[in-house]
Amino acid sequence: MTLRLPHPRRRRLAKWLAGAEDVVIAAHVETCERCASTLEELSIEAGLPDLEPDPELGRAIRESLPSPEGLNERVMQRIAERERVEQEMSLFIGLISLPKDAVELMMPPVPETDDPPAIDPAPEDHQREEDQ
Numbered sequence: 001m002t003l004r005l006p007h008p009r010r011r012r013l014a015k016w017l018a019g020a021e022d023v024v025i026a027a028h029v030e031t032c033e034r035c036a037s038t039l040e041e042l043s044i045e046a047g048l049p050d051l052e053p054d055p056e057l058g059r060a061i062r063e064s065l066p067s068p069e070g071l072n073e074r075v076m077q078r079i080a081e082r083e084r085v086e087q088e089m090s091l092f093i094g095l096i097s098l099p100k101d102a103v104e105l106m107m108p109p110v111p112e113t114d115d116p117p118a119i120d121p122a123p124e125d126h127q128r129e130e131d132q
């Protein structure tokens with residue numbers, strides 16, 4: 001069985017609305033639609049602004065605000081970066097789609113070394129050794 005708290009009096013609600021500490025009311029109006037709407041009435045009577053921001057007003061403010069400075073430049077830079085990355089990616093994909101032999105010719109096995117690549121007298125044998 002649930003103990004139902006009595007609805008607080010309108011005056012008490014008004015006091016709470018005005019800023020009086022009242023945990024009972026705070027808890028009550030969270031679960032009681034009737035008292036919540038009474039509070040709403042009281043707030044309108046008191047000329048208090050709505051607790052919920054007006055969505056229409058919010059949109060109007062956002063639309064009238066100028067865009068942040070440099071936004072266009074940042075966006076353009078971002079697009080340029082993206083295009084560059086996509087170009088690099090397509091080059092990379094192009095390499096992958098090349099025949100295996102062509103890729104091996106373009107990409108020596110040890111590109112980091114400063115020594116000139118040693119000429120393998122028997123590339124076929126070398127390849128087989130690596131596979132094992």
Ligand SMILES: [Zn+2]
Binds near residue numbers: 007008032033
């Ligand atoms: Zn109530």
